[in-house]
Amino acid sequence: MIDPVFLDTPLYRCEALESRLGCAVSVKLETANPVRSFKARGTELVASLLAGSGQQAVVCASAGNLGQALAWSGRGRGLDVTVVASRRAPAAKLDRIRALGARLELVDGDFEMARERAAAIARRDGVRLVEDSLDIETCEGAATIGLELVEAAPSFDAVLIALGGGALATGIGHVIKxxxxxxxxxCVQPQGAPAMTLSWRERRVVTTGSADTIADGVAGRFPIPAVLDDLLLVADDAVLVREESITAGMRLLLDHAGLVVEPSAALGVAAVLEDRDRFAGRHVVTVVCGGNVDMDAYRRWTGG
Amino acid sequence: MIDPVFLDTPLYRCEALESRLGCAVSVKLETANPVRSFKARGTELVASLLAGSGQQAVVCASAGNLGQALAWSGRGRGLDVTVVASRRAPAAKLDRIRALGARLELVDGDFEMARERAAAIARRDGVRLVEDSLDIETCEGAATIGLELVEAAPSFDAVLIALGGGALATGIGHVIKxxxxxxxxxCVQPQGAPAMTLSWRERRVVTTGSADTIADGVAGRFPIPAVLDDLLLVADDAVLVREESITAGMRLLLDHAGLVVEPSAALGVAAVLEDRDRFAGRHVVTVVCGGNVDMDAYRRWTGG
Structure with a gap:
């Protein structure tokens, strides 16, 4: 059900990074597709199932990437797509959601406010609400990355996965385990948006009053209980990284791998930078999960 | 014989570029692999055949990408690789050739001087000289890109291919035709290094006294007669583009596709920028053939 343009993405050793990180590094690259993130693996499933059952509309809240992906997947199947996002989301993401033909509704609050608003629209209009990480298709979509990693007959010791709502981590994690x-x-999360990591550590949902990170793609505050349950089954660890490690990771990926990535996609490299001893001599795979950035901010972060 | 890490590379529509270029644009991305260019498709063939026949050493001249690719392919098969390059080649390319374990010999002149020196080494040591674009494996390697384009059941109207020595253009071109x-x-070449384009137009080898372009990967001056014969069979057109169009193309690919490309890989976009009417409303594929750049120069070119 997933368009092949989103599957069998590049997986390759990146030796130029290795001397900087002190370990073998493979990149699983999820940015070279029409929506520049892994999210379409899941929205392809959602949209296929909806179209197959005669539905005509769908709504989601999005930090920016899910909305693009749902807009792309819905457009190809004649679905009417509404995306609710925070007004503070990167303009590049909002512009692309509109350009892909979705109706975009902006809320003044953060991602959690967008979730509330999307749920209200779904109730009001009686249309399907896609809840990222809770809806199984979003996790199954991400799980196809895990299948591709395993099929590559890997020699790697660890997979580094950006942790936000949890779809990517639980999807890949279930397959790996x-x-x-x-x-x-x-799993890797910013110190400034640690809700799911704190929840994983305490084995109960911990919410936070605010999220403060440049990694807009993972800046949630209210972990979903069912997703935490899944994460507790499959994650070996959840670590928090500093903002300066995220920007350092983005710079390394640009300068030594030629990759333009959004902050969430640099979390894995940031985790290695903060704990070199842990990874020394091992082989890690980092999932480069998205590349949608505002270029002005990107140039500032990467010192261009 | 080709390691799968170099095959089945991403091919996808890039809508964010389309409003800027006035036509449908698909990218065939050859930078997301261990050597960040398409060249390993050919060197995998060369190295497999050499190793299979018991050879132990190989030498090539390189503008920078072939050398990396041959170093990578030879290392995996126990071959002793020597690369001859111009001292003026991008430092990033030279560093990576060394890092991949090849012996690197630098000449003071340009790429054509490197070709002469590599041939002399091959004669002296009695080892195989890999001549890019002349040796059929280098063209067959590039031709696998053509096979992948055709297998994608394309709706596209034109393929834009960087033209240097001619392996990429003749390889892809033969399959397409x-x-x-x-x-x-x-085929697209810089105005500052037009030898092969002038040759194609005049249907005889035309050499130039110098090459002056930032597109180091295609800066040859002495077209190979047999390659020109092939190119005359398969190329529908060969166009020349200005340096400012190349940098504009690099900027567009960075800002609207999130792709870090070397100048040669922006030639296709440059050709569209210089002749929008020709491509208006059509669907073009541009082969993003390499991403090895010195980041300081890259930032300067892309205004970062």
């Missing part, structure tokens, strides 16, 4: 249980599943 | 003859094969 089922098919390659010796590989460590490490 | 055999299997999708309605698709226009358009």
């Amino acid at each position: 089922a098919l390659a249980p010796g590989v460590e599943v490490i | 055999a299997l999708a003859p309605g698709v226009e094969v358009i």
Whole structure:
């Protein structure tokens, strides 16, 4: 059900990064597709199922990438797509959602406010609400990345996964733990938006009053209980990284891998930078999960 | 014989570019692999055949990308690789050739001087000289890009291909003309290094006294007669573009596609920028053939 343009993405060793990071590094690149993030793997499933059952509309809240992906997937299947996002989301993401033909509604609050508003629209209009990380299709979509990692007959020791709502981590994590249980599943979140990591550590939902990070794609505050339950089954660790490590990771990926990534996609490299001893001599895969950035901010972050 | 890490590269529509270029644009991305260019498709063939026949050493001249690719392919097969390059080649390319374990010999002149020196080394040591674009494996490697384009059941009208020595253009061009003859094969070269384009236009080898372009990957001066013969069979057109169009193309690919490309890889976009009317409303594929750049120069070119 997933358009092949989103599947079998590049997976390759990036030796130029390795001397800087002190370990073997493979990149799983999820940015070279029409929406520049992994999210369409899940929205392709959602939209296929909806179109197959005769539905005509769908709504989601989005930090920016899910909305683009749902807009793309819905457009191709004749679905009427509404995306609710925070007015503070990167303009590049909002512009692309509109350009893909979705109706975009902006809220003044953060991502959690967008979630509330999207739910209200779904109730009002009686249309399907896509809840990222809660809806199984969003996790199954991400899980196809795990299948591709395992199929590559990997020699790697650990997978570094950006942790936000949890779809990416639980999706990949379930596959890894089922098919390659010796590989460590490490989730990485910004210190400034630590709700899910704190929840994982305390094994109960911990919410935070605010989120303060440039990694807009993972800046949630209210972990979903069912997703936490899943994460507790599959994550070997959840770590928090500093903002300066995220920008350092973005710079390394630009200067030594030629990759333009959004802050969330640099979390894995940031985790290695903050704990080199842990990874020394090991082989890690980092999932470069998205590349949608406002270029002015990107140039500032990467010192261009 | 080609490591799958170099095959089945991303091919996708890039809508954010389309409003800027006035036509539908698909990208065939050859930078997301261990050597960040398409060249390893050919060197994998070369190295496999050499290793299979018991050879132990190989030498090539390189503008920078072939050398990296041959170093990578030779290392995996126990071959002793020597690369001859111009001292003026981008430092990033030279550093990576060394890092991949090849012996690097620098000459004071340009790429054509490197070709002479590599041939002398091959004669002296009795080892195989890999001549880019002349040796059929280098063209066959590039031709696998053409196969992937055709297998994608394309709706596109034209393929834009960087033209240097000619391996990429003749390799892809032969496949397109055999299997999708309605698709226009358009070669693009910088005005500052026009030897092969002038040769194609005059249907005889035309050499130039110097090459002056930032597109280091295609800056040859002495077209190979047999390659010109091939190019005359498969190219529908060969166009020349200005340096400012190349940098504008690099900026567009960065700002609207999130792609870090070397100047040669922006030639296709440059060609559209210089002749919008020709491409208006059509669907073009541009082969993003390499991403090895010195970041200081890159930031200067892209106004970062």
